[in-house]
Amino acid sequence: MLDMTPVETIERQALRINPAKTCQPIGALYAALGIHRCLPHSHGSQGCCSYHRSHLTRHFKEPIMASTSSFTEGAAVFGGAANLRQALKNIFHIYNPDVVAVHTTCLSETIGDDIPSIVKAARDEGIIPEGKHVIHANTPSYVGSHVTGFANMARAMAELFAQRNGGAKDQINVVPGFVEPSDMREIKRILFEMGVKAVVFPDTSDVLDAPQTGRHAFYPKGGVTVDSLISTGDSRMTFSLGPYASEEAGKILRTRFEIPNKVLDLPVGIGATDRFIEAVMGVTGTEPPEAMMDDRGRLVDMMTDNQQYFYGKRAAVFGDPDHVVSMTEFLRDLGMQPVYVVTGTPGRRFETAVKGILAQAVPDAKVKAFSDLFELHQWIKKEPVDLLVGNTYGKFIARAEDIPFVRFGFPILDRVGHGYFPCVGYRGGMRLVEKILGVLQDREDRDSPDHSIELVM
Amino acid sequence: MHQGSDEKREHGPDPAQFVEEVVRDYPAKVARKRLRHIVPVSPDGQCEIQANVRTIPGIITQRGCCYAGCKGVVIGPIADMVHIVHGPIGCSYYTWMTRRNQAKPREDGQYYLDYCFSTDMQEDAIVFGGEKKLKAAIREAHEIFRPKAISIHATCPAGLIGDDVVRVGDEMSKELGIPVFGFACEGYKGVSQSAGHHIANNGLFKHVVGRKDIPPDGYAVNMLGEYNIGGDAWEIERILNRCGISILSTFSGNGSFDEIARSHTANLNIIQCHRSINYMAEMMETKFGVPWLKGNFIGIKATSKTLWKIARFFEDPALTQRIEAVIMEEEAQAGVEIAPYRGRLAGKTVALFVGGSRAHHYQDLFKDLGMKVIAAGYEFAHRDDYEGRDVLPFLKVDADSQNIEELKVDKDPERYRPRIDDEKRKRLMAEGVISTYGGMMPEMDKGAVVIDDISHHELEKLIERFKPDLICSGIKDKYVIEKWGIPSKQLHNYDYGGPYAGYLGAVNFARDIDMRVNGPAWGFITPPWKKKPILEAAFGAAA
């Protein structure tokens, strides 16, 4: 496995090897699925859309519906306006969505198709039926990553739907980040338990974790409704969970309606969850309910009970910036040493945040944005780690170097559970502790000689 | 039900009526177009179908792009080369280990299948051009890995800004002294993956085939259009080796640059996937004199039939005897092993919508299992894959295909070597052994429905009206089908199973289909209380 990777690192300026990111539209498509009765539409050649649907399907094991403008060479030369008009006509006729969420691809971006004016013309021509919506996000993949695409589509929701309709409503907005349906569900539960009325957008719970009933619902029952999105303009504040995926949406609401935007880390792990809960307390003015405190206590109990398995273990973490930042903090709080921390998404902010988290605990950690798994692997080859945390693509490195591996983030193509069981909040923290502990203890069981194998751990 | 049908239809509606129903929900223009792609197989087997034309914008389709056909399908599986994708990151990322084309490293250890290479274009490249970065990337790949050869694949944005990967390949070849060659397979070319197959065939033929004149010993064939999904190629190799035939090279599953470089010295080309590789077979025959035959190693009977064809081609009594013996033994063994599954599957109905050849190949395997194919279609095939190669002279090249280069190929003055004389050639052609492919439709039951480039809407209609016991498809449709409570078998990635080729593969397949169709989980979709009369409430308040 990965046998061609040399130990010595050669400085690369041009060649990306084994990326730790993918392209914007897949994030935009995912976000759009979090709107009720929305059909995501990929404006470009059909290949991109096919890849994005396939990959999301591999991750969620669920139907991923999206249409495409199916550019041909002619469209690439003359622009894709005619394709988009034709597509919208067909989409509303055949699939009857309430919302079409158009995202661009590298091709239509490079051509420079002006989506708003194409959509406006389509509306003027009566192609878009009364009461139906077409929103759009620009998602060129030569900028940012799939996380940027998610952020751009989330922002489009706020930008194109939010209205101020009459005084501040007694609700907050929560942009949950590029997280699983299970995480969105858990965030909603936490907010509910704490007595806060919230619009969580996008919301893919009850969309991408749909039950098997013997009937495929083209538009499953979940997703944030258009009415809720409209009402975000009246909310008292916005919580953007994870700056990379969520801040843009909160920002636009602040710009348009002066709604305060609180940017928080993704509530993964004890510290980040505490800060999220505190922020919610700032809204409600009350302490969390006892049951939630009990959850917290159980998480801390797991941490204190098992310190000996974590202490001093060297860990490598990679994936999407918001995920990795919170995970790094959590590993540190478990007593581990996150020595290599990598994201494929570009951005200084990531490096600053991670270095801040590790300043005391692991001052010489290698931290890098806009990096890739080839580089991470080379570091590991030079000086190994005891644990690898990241998406499915880490499994090759884990196998090559025989490292205990915890799957976390996007995409997870080879295991199930992420769609159903959250990683956010105190309960999510417990799940993560169980997972991490599991692989570390399995390794100890595997490697201990017979005479010292432990019955009790 | 249509009274005039000459056969009792146990499953589903009258096909003609179904076709009408399907297109009813479309806008008139779309309906008119789609009608030509949805064709019931007529009693005389003579049907015409529209294929290999544009997908209508806004229609939810299975199809991918030209780049997917070139890099993803044909070139990517060659394991001992570095394949660099020139474009933003996504195009390369999605073809990284997702297709299950397996390979093992050869003696030199060069093996890159678990790597993903991209120029990861950023905005500056889009604005100022990306060739400089591409060249730098190739140099870096060369410096780090010292590969024997490098391919470059263009994506939509790379092509649009005018980057010329073919020229860059030529230049870098000179600079580095190893073969570096570019494929101008931008995703917007053609109408589907199919254009990319053609471009890949051209490039392989130009740059790799014929590089090494090392003739094989004994009977040596190439397997064309065999991608070794789930290890299929290895099962085919096992069988051929038992017969005394070696595989010189495979295009391109378990593929090797060095083996493809000497593939022109083989005695015979065996085509598995006609759609993706027929160009190669024809070019090799013209230039080097290697004849081709269309085989199918999917299915017990189909495998035996293919072996028979090979025996007929070589006309060597000793070889024929060995082949006969292998067929006897393997058929008997496989027959015994599939019998219990066949017992549970026979009579069940199946529909297949996939690829450019699998929808045909797997019908043979379903016949082995006694299952009935009620509908089928390809995702990106051409009319010859549906109707047979006899239709080729009548196909017109349309605007979308005219820019895909047709290589001008001549006899190689030194290396052309006819494997068989003219008389034998004519005879074998007349017997249907070489140079022919009859297509999928003539082999289907009359009344079955053929749907080209099926849309989501058409699939759902088919499910609603025919309620097949099994639908074979790809990843994008799989969970739609299963959410309807209908088992689905993926015929691109085999649901991570396989091999399904050859005799052992047929047994694997039978077991996996039994598992899908007769698995216990389906029985739980309806909760028990919905299957019974309403219970009386034990603690209910009095009414």
Ligand code: SF4
């Ligand atoms: S062209 Fe851009 S949007 Fe399409 S797959 Fe490639 S990187 Fe993604």
Ligand code: SF4
């Ligand atoms: S950008 Fe073009 S080449 Fe890349 S996946 Fe999309 S359609 Fe295919």
